Amino acid sequence: MPRYAAIDVGSNSVRMQAAEVAPSGTTAVLVSERQVTRIGESVFRTGRISREAMETVCATLRRMSEAYAQLNVVGVRAVATSAVRDASNQHEFLERASQAIGAPLEIISGQEEARLIHLGVQARWPHAGKSVLIVDVGGGSVEIVHSEDGQLVSAFSKPLGAVRLTEAFLKSDPPAALELHRMREYIDEKLATPLRRIGPKRFDRIIATSATAAALICAARRIPRTRREEADRLRAPLPEIRRLYTELSQKNLARRRRVSGIGPKRAEIIVAGAAVFTRVLQLFEHRSMYYSAAGVRDGIIADLAARGVGRELSILNREQRKTVETMARRYHVQVPHARKVANLASRLFETLHPLHRLAPNYGRLLEASAYLHDIGHFVSDTSHHKHSGYLVAHSDMPGFTDLERLLIALLCRYHRKSMPSPRHASFQAFDPEVRRVVTLLAPLLRLADSLDRSHEQKVDSVDARVRNGSVLVRLESEADTDLEIWAAERTAEVFREVYRMPLALSRVKP
Numbered sequence: 001m002p003r004y005a006a007i008d009v010g011s012n013s014v015r016m017q018a019a020e021v022a023p024s025g026t027t028a029v030l031v032s033e034r035q036v037t038r039i040g041e042s043v044f045r046t047g048r049i050s051r052e053a054m055e056t057v058c059a060t061l062r063r064m065s066e067a068y069a070q071l072n073v074v075g076v077r078a079v080a081t082s083a084v085r086d087a088s089n090q091h092e093f094l095e096r097a098s099q100a101i102g103a104p105l106e107i108i109s110g111q112e113e114a115r116l117i118h119l120g121v122q123a124r125w126p127h128a129g130k131s132v133l134i135v136d137v138g139g140g141s142v143e144i145v146h147s148e149d150g151q152l153v154s155a156f157s158k159p160l161g162a163v164r165l166t167e168a169f170l171k172s173d174p175p176a177a178l179e180l181h182r183m184r185e186y187i188d189e190k191l192a193t194p195l196r197r198i199g200p201k202r203f204d205r206i207i208a209t210s211a212t213a214a215a216l217i218c219a220a221r222r223i224p225r226t227r228r229e230e231a232d233r234l235r236a237p238l239p240e241i242r243r244l245y246t247e248l249s250q251k252n253l254a255r256r257r258r259v260s261g262i263g264p265k266r267a268e269i270i271v272a273g274a275a276v277f278t279r280v281l282q283l284f285e286h287r288s289m290y291y292s293a294a295g296v297r298d299g300i301i302a303d304l305a306a307r308g309v310g311r312e313l314s315i316l317n318r319e320q321r322k323t324v325e326t327m328a329r330r331y332h333v334q335v336p337h338a339r340k341v342a343n344l345a346s347r348l349f350e351t352l353h354p355l356h357r358l359a360p361n362y363g364r365l366l367e368a369s370a371y372l373h374d375i376g377h378f379v380s381d382t383s384h385h386k387h388s389g390y391l392v393a394h395s396d397m398p399g400f401t402d403l404e405r406l407l408i409a410l411l412c413r414y415h416r417k418s419m420p421s422p423r424h425a426s427f428q429a430f431d432p433e434v435r436r437v438v439t440l441l442a443p444l445l446r447l448a449d450s451l452d453r454s455h456e457q458k459v460d461s462v463d464a465r466v467r468n469g470s471v472l473v474r475l476e477s478e479a480d481t482d483l484e485i486w487a488a489e490r491t492a493e494v495f496r497e498v499y500r501m502p503l504a505l506s507r508v509k510p
Contacts, residue, residue, distance in 0.1 A: 001353040002310050002360070003030065005068040005076045006300035007061065007101065011040030011083035011139025012163050012269070013211070014057060016064035017297040018071050021305040023351055023463070027123060027298070031067050034211075035060045036265045040083035040139045040163035049087045054096065061100040069102075072359050074310025077300045078105045081113050082140025082161055110157020113296060114143040118152045120298030121207060125233060126150060130204040135280050136295070137212045137273045139163035144194045144280070146201075156194040160187055162212050165272035174252045175271055183272065187279050195283050206281065208289045211266060212273030217291040218261025219244055225263045232293040238281045241289065245274040314363030315346060320399040324371035327395065331375035337455045342370035344462050345448035349441075351464040352471070355499050356440045365404055366441050369411035370448060376412070389413030407434055414442040415449060419494055443495040447503075450487035451475065459484060460510055470502045471495070476510045 005018040017032045037057050042050035049057075061078075068076075078101050084090050085107055097105040108116075117136045121127075127150055134145040140161035146153040169175075169183040208216070214228050220236040248256055249271045256267035281289060304310070316324065328338050349356075349363040369392075376387030393409035400408070410427065414420055420427045420439055427435065451459045458479040465472050473488070475481055485505050492503040 001350070002075070002305065003071055003073045004301045004304045004309070005065075005071075005073045006297040006304075007064060007076075007078035007105070008296040008300070009039075009057065009061075009078070009080040009084060009097065009105065010296075011043070011081065011141075011161055012036060012038055013139070014060050014064070015295070015297050016067065017301065018068035018073055019301050020353075021301065022354075025123070025302075025305070027301060027305075030071055032297075033064055033067060035064075038139070038163065038265075039087075040161065041167060043083040043087045044140070044164045044167040047087070048089045049084070049093050054093055057093075058096050058100040061097055061105075065101045065103075074313050074360050075304045076101075076103045077304060078103055079108045079113075079116075079296065079300065080105055081108060081296070082110070082138060082159070082164070085109075086140070110141055110143065111155055113141070114145050114155035114157055115152060116296045116299030116303065117143050117209060117294075118145045118147055118155070118299065119302045120294035120296060120300075121209065121292050122147070122150050123298055123302040124294040125207075125292050127205065131201065133198075133203045133206045133284060133286070134209065134292075135206060135213075135277065135289070136209040137162055137276050138210055139269070142190075142276055144191075146198050154194075154197060156197075158190040158194070160190050160276050162269040162273035162276070165275070166269045170271060175249055180249055180271075180275070183275060184279065187276055188283070191279060191283055198284075200285075203284070203286060206284065206286045206289045207292050208277055209292050209295055210273075212270065213277065213289070213291050214293070215262045215266045215270060216241060216244060216274055216277060219259055221261075223261055225261055228261075229293065231291050233290060235288050235290045237288040238278075238286070241274065241281060242278050245271070245278045248274055310360065313360035314349065316342075316364050316367050317399070320364065320368065323397050323399050324368050327397070328371050328375060331378040331391065333371075333374050333377075334455055336457060337452055338371045338374070340452045340457045340459075341373070341445075341448045342367045344451050344459065345370040345445055347462050348444045348448055348464055348473075351462075352444065352466075354466055355471070355501070356444075358437060358440060362437055362441065365408055366411065366445060368400070368404075369408045369415070369441075369445055372408065373412045373415040373445060373449060383417075385413055385416045388415070403434070406430075407438065410434070410438045411441055411445055414438065415445045419497070439498060443491060443498050446491040446494060447473070447488055450491050451484050453484050453487035466501070470504060471499070473503065473505045475505065475507045477507055478509055481507050 001020050003020045008015045013036045015034045018030045020028045039053040132147045136143040138161045142160040144156045217231040220240045257264045345366050376384035379387040389409045389412045397405045459475045459477050461476040463474045495503045
């Protein structure tokens with residue numbers, strides 16, 4: 001399964017997440033970090049990112065990129081939002097931040113930010129058949145998204161972030177009544193457009209995202225900040241949010257920091273954030289809000305996965321495919337059969353990634369071996385697997401390194417008959433990593449080859465899933481695949497020996 005990394009450079013904090021995405025769309029978070037950097041303070045006060053904030057963010061980005069660098073991610077997207085959009089020295093910041101990450105940092109619009117938030121919420125908490133309003137109060141802006149049946153209908157981005165409002169309006173501690181009044185008028189003015197365009201509507205649910213939303217839900221539900229993850233999908237009624245806003249706005253910073261669920265840094269900007277959520281609920285006449293832990297990072301990862309970013313790393317490129325197809329024809333291989341085996345092998349590599357955990361580039365070598373596993377028939381039908389291995393090992397293969405060519409040769413050698421063993425001196429001569437890769441991939445090549453045993457391409461597609469300690473392989477086909485299933489079942493013992501799991505097969509119609 002592909003792994004992706006996402007970085008969100010917000011006005012209040014920098015967030016990073018790396019995750020693995022299954023073919024079904026299910027996401028498993030591998031690492032997640034958040035660091036308060038507060039770059040919006042200097043931007044909203046002076047129009048520039050301060051030197052200190054720039055140094056802090058770059059050091060944070062460097063550390064975060066190192067955290068996911070060991071995970072073999074196939075795609076990375078790093079975005080910057082409201083504060084960087086407004087900064088007059090954004091070009092200097094982007095250059096330095098991109099160097100720290102080792103990948104481009106891009107400024108995204110408020111509309112793109114809203115789209116990613118919507119994608120993130122739907123990925124983590126789908127709302128099929130429901131009318132939903134998503135509200136994200138960040139450091140510099142608020143994104144409001146109207147969603148119907150999981151589809152984005154309209155989105156708005158307004159300069160109502162908690163850091164921005166605090167810097168602009170709340171000068172006293174606790175805030176003065178006049179400061180709160182002016183802030184509320186400004187909030188209402190900026191919310192007028194989305195309120196008018198969305199119109200009077202009964203939403204099934206208002207979903208609040210962002211750390212400010214988490215803090216409010218935690219405070220309302222008496223959840224300690226250290227257990228914030230428990231707040232995901234919990235609800236708080238409007239009277240409780242309104243009460244919290246009133247109480248927090250009457251406390252000074254020291255007392256706000258003592259409120260359970262609100263951290264010491266969040267206490268500095270919580271009044272402004274609570275004001276926005278309170279007014280959204282009041283103006284849209286909704287009785288409560290739910291919290292979702294999803295955000296821009298989740299949306300980036302869902303978007304990368306949906307676009308298949310990084311998949312090219314696991315499949316043959318044009319030059320490599322030309323090389324193996326030309327070679328297959330030279331040795332009189334049935335190319336339709338080779339293509340089908342290659343396609344099935346690629347699908348098995350992708351869907352069984354939770355088991356083999358190999359880097360994506362090994363997928364293309366498995367695909368190449370699927371094209372070439374039968375070339376040994378040109379020499380002799382007897383022990384053709386050994387002949388295939390020999391021919392590949394001693395051929396010129398443009399587009400492949402010497403080590404890749406030898407690994408492909410080993411896969412061809414072990415696509416049938418005995419698996420690698422200590423008595424195979426030529427195999428033992430390779431380093432442990434090559435031996436491990438070949439041992440893990442050989443059963444997949446055997447299974448793919450078996451699924452076209454008739455050489456009639458009866459199997460349209462294949463899907464493999466791990467369930468209850470066993471692997472279930474489903475074949476999509478409208479044809480009679482009894483021969484293919486029988487052949488594949490004969491490979492089940494080798495599969496079990498390598499992966500320590502039983503293998504079961506079934507056929508489903510497309």
